[in-house]
Amino acid sequence: MxxxxxxxxxxxxxxxxxxxxxxxxxxxxxxxxxxxxxxxxxxxxxxxxxxxxxxxxxxxxxxxxxxxxxxxxxxxxxxxxxxxxxxxxxxxxxxxxxxxxxxxxxxxxxxxxxRDEAERKEETEEVSHIYIKSDGKLIRLENDDILYIESMGDYVKFITNEKKIITHNTIKNLTSKINPAVFCKVHRSYIINMNKISDVRENMLYIKGTMIPISKANRNIVMSRLKII
The missing domain is CATH 3.40.50.2300 (Response regulator)
Incomplete structure (x- = not known):
């Protein structure tokens, strides 16, 4: 192909x-x-x-x-x-x-x-967790524990139910490393766990009461991944 x-x-x-x-x-x-x-x-x-x-x-x-x-x-x-x-x-x-x-x-x-597309998917879709470096140690985060990831310039903040972890990284770099079946970039400053969305209103989505913007460039992708009935 x-x-x-x-x-x-x-x-x-x-x-x-x-x-x-x-x-x-x-x-x-x-x-x-x-x-x-x-x-x-x-x-x-x-x-x-x-x-x-x-x-x-x-x-x-x-x-x-x-x-x-x-x-x-x-x-x-x-x-x-x-x-x-x-x-x-x-x-x-x-x-x-x-x-x-x-x-x-x-x-x-x-x-x-x-890289072969099948190889790329295998690298990401079977991964149920990621390791991030913070405070001089590697921390394992399960995909299901991550609510969303927020850019902070040269750093990113991982938000879970229990804690917030800051690490030196970029949203762009993370986009190619996280599981695309679980996560979605919705804005240049945000990657969200699609399974954690509580509701969507206009160009905003909500996760655990937190309002996260959806950029115009990403809206169609986000809406196509929602299971709308």
Missing amino acids: KITAVIVEDLSVAAEVLERYCIKSGRVQVIHRFGSVEEALPFLTEQVVDLIFLDVEMPGASGFDLLDKLSYSPQVILTTSKTEYAYNAYEYNVTDFLKKPFTYQRFLDSLGKL
């Missing part, structure tokens, strides 16, 4: 090269090309893809802004002419960093780093 992908690249020549390489590889089906984050975001809010070829510097929002707004974590191959974004690429847990201009062989090397 081919990998489904989109290309987000403002330079048409660079986008054409990428699409030509995808076709030549026989492994990647490009289902759409976009020239900006603003064009890509509505599509990616509704459509889940396996892979995004993503430029960093574009008119308007940057490639990293797009990753901040997505409610799921596709694999990402960054394409940019500047090596200074390599650290950010690591922070966003991207699959690879392609420095322009790149050869077809280098492109194939990137594809070789992609």
